[in-house]
Amino acid sequence: MHNHDFTGTSPHLILINGKIATVDSNNSIAEAIGIFGNLISHVGTTQELLKTTGPNTKVIDLQGKTVIPGIVDSHNHVYQAGILMEGVMAFGLESIKELQEAVKAKVSETPKGKWIRGGGWIESQFAENRMPNRWDLDEVAPDHPVVLSRLFAMDLCNSKALELAGINKNTPQPQRGTIDKDPKTGEPTGILRNGAQALVSRLIKDDYNSNYNFQELVERRVKTAMNEYLQYGITTVLDPGVSVPVMRGYQNLYKKGELPIRLQMMPEAYGLAAISSNKSDPNETEKFMDYLGINDPFGNEWFSIGPLKFAVDGGVGSKTALMYEPWIDGTKSNIPLRLDFEEMEKLFHKAQELGWSIGIHTCGDKAQDIVLEAFKKVIDRYPRNDVRHNIIHGYFPTDRALEIMKEYNIAGSLQPGFMYVEGDLYWDVLNQEQIEYFTPIKTYLNNKITVACNSDMISAHYNPFYGMYSAVARKTSQGKSLGAREKISREEMLRLFTINSAYLTFEENTKGSIEAGKLADIAVLSHDLLTCPESDILKTDVNMTIIDGKIVHSNIN
């Protein structure tokens, strides 16, 4: 915490008559906040704060509204989100018709022949109750190639996109993927799964280079996404798995003072290549770790380097998570792992030796066990307390996994919002016991493991209230229950999206709670998250967002 004495100072801004959920160590509730410069200077009663006013103090009457610390979205692919937002944002669309309308709108502003991208659709939310297909898209986009990603390693393409990729009824199935074909005619339906996605996505060429124009593109997309996040009270994001050209784009924005919100980025390390393509090169990772000469956490409260991002397996919906048991349909995960476990362990050793933290995507129970045994080995060899390794996703921790995470202080970075957005599909893949244990936040907490919660935009919607709702209600968007055992309290929920997420970025002393001396990052809400009916959490609007002491979004007069 910044060590400042604010006695006698007059805040430039005070918020009074609120319900301030401070998320301090006692979960105290206050009435009013004072902000001096970019810091919180006072937290107390309305009366106390009114006594601090000076001639230049602006006073905002919250009229009973609830205030929480600015949300730290500790897993959010910001740059990818920008791409999506500039294309077709299909999250939350409730019919194929709505999807068509969204594509049509994009078509009207895109020159013929140019690619239209987008994603976030899921057929379980469509009123038509069927998979969308290429012909649905052709109706509104006959002349533009269109590719719209679905959650879980699947793309929907129109005929133009298939044509450019040379995919037709005679195209053989790729090794690690599926081109869905109509059972009667043999015509491709436009759905490409896993390894087949690359047949089309590789044609889109504007990614991953270091030239000047690309950096401009990165900057524009990042701003698009971050300006949207402000409306949701998100004041810091941790971008997990950033390529070098994108890092450069971020840095340019930082240097120009144009980052709309605070950012920590995790450099892409090992296993980050698409699951369909070849594994990434461990030698490159080793060089990067060593030659950079610095490691996480490096930077300041606006822009910093975070842990290295590794990835092991795929996900549940696409049946690409590495599990001990077969899926409910009897099939086993037959997946190309994204990394070689022996190489991984070597890299863990190097990282631990140098002081890099590691955040690693592991979804399946077996993957998580293997990764944790590797962590245990390297931590035993080079014990140190300046790293914060974490398991990302960790859907089904075994007893052994919980034991290692507790003993070795390895945190969990979890995404309860998945349950809301895509949970309706889990019954196709998981048995009832697995469904009720999926993302077992309560179990992690009971085992004294540090848990941070986040959105994983673009795998789920960035709206933090979806995740908060899921963490306490454990319900899908269609209202199905994933069991009550792993529900957590509202107070816990708030901590996991704020102060605990700030722990992942090494910033729990400057962010994540409303206490004097901390950065003035604050969200004013339309609903009282601590007491409102569960379903109202989903309807919560952010009425005001303050970052660094400045109001950056407001619809309060």
Ligand SMILES: [Zn+2]
């Ligand atoms: Zn992710």
